[in-house]
Amino acid sequence: MDDDSVSGRLLDSAVRRRTLIAALGVGVGAGVLGNASPALAAVAGWSNPTLGTLTSGYKTPSRPTHTGWDVANNQGTPVYATADGTVRDVKTNSYPGDTTSGPLAGRTGNSVHLNHADSYFSYYGHLHRVLVSVGQQVSCGQLIGLMGNTGNSSGPHLHFEIHRPRLTSTDPRVLLANRGITLGATAPVGSTGYPSVSQGASGWVPRVVQYLVRARGISVVVDGVFGPGCASAVRSFQSSRGLYADGVVGPITWTALVLPLREGNSGDLVRGLQTALNARGASLIVDGGFGSVTATAVRSFQSRNGLVADGLVGPVTWSVLV
Ligand SMILES: [Zn+2]
Structure with a gap:
């Protein structure tokens, strides 16, 4: 197995959703799923650190x-x-x-x-x-x-x-x-649920990718079109983080691209967040400022998706958003 076999995996949304829920059910439990069944003995806030x-x-x-x-x-x-x-x-x-x-x-x-x-x-x-x-x-x-x-x-x-x-x-x-997690085997929190995005794609997901890449200081046009220039920028980002530089934004690259966000943050990461929230039903101005309006949109999204509505955008919220 290599990075490529994981990052290149294309998961349809139904599979992604099932995988995500399975991962959350085993690895996180009541803290993330608002009404977790008592059968889920997992304790919130812990993750398997790696697979192997x-x-x-x-x-x-x-x-x-x-x-x-x-x-x-x-x-x-x-x-x-x-x-x-x-x-x-x-x-x-x-x-x-x-x-x-x-x-x-x-x-x-x-x-x-x-x-x-x-x-x-x-x-x-x-x-x-x-x-x-x-x-x-x-x-x-x-x-x-x-x-x-x-x-x-x-x-x-x-x-x-x-x-x-x-x-x-x-x-x-x-x-x-004791927290419902099997070391080495349970899907790490936040590592599942991401789409695989590559050259030829267009729309809001590539636009989010472009904002997140640009947030790392890599020059890329934010136009929602995953063309050769975007692929090149993604490869630059992957190389900079020691990842397999295939230009495909799969689960591993997503986990490297997203960073936790909260009210008070600003910049292109927040623009990426606002773009994703708008695609999920919000009506935010994409201004890169994480103020109270964006925080309200985050909490609303979290509530609708069974997440803890704390307004903090961590790996789990990111993975459900995109
Ligand atoms: Zn050792």
Whole structure:
């Protein structure tokens, strides 16, 4: 499996919807689906961090100091925040003996450390690329990096730890299982439900893509026509993020393009949001200002789609919007 096989997948809207609901039902539950059935035992606000095969466990007899789980997949597989939080630390070329983030921190190459509410802490090691920076706020299910083979590693995998409090590790597979999530297998929050958009497409979805690409400082004409120039701009964006540069906006590229938005934000990301909201029934002026009118439109959209109507546009709201 490679990036291409995922990002190039074309899902019709019915399948997308089913996939999304399945993912939300298993992985998120009551917090996102307003009236979730009691059979859904999942706890809101947590996500499987990546897809792959479990290759090494938490504090096994042969590796008693291994304080996380290893999930293996191809280099470049997306890695997502397991919960809302703040980027506490990003390490590149971390060094042997560095234990500031846990006993394995100095051996796990490029890594991301997130602080979460309630003294939770999560840690993602061996990354190929880190896609967040220190101090950045991240949403549950937000793309934070790409799986890799950096540090003391013999093949691409994610080394994943959860601590509570920090430096007191807990078995992340058990923690997620208690929240209805199967580590490595449950669709990560916000990773499903995106359409695949490529050259030849036209309309509001390509227009949203163009705003989101332009928001990253890449020059592209916002005309709603996914022509060669748009494909070239998408490839530039993909290259800049370490993604497979095929010019197709599939689920992985979408998760890299969208960023959490809230009232007070401004710019082309907000123009993309306003364009999508208008396509979903709102009547906003596409001015790039996320004010109270846009916030009301977001909450209305969220209510109509069974999402928590908090006015915050995170990965789940984005994935349902487009
Ligand atoms: Zn490991």
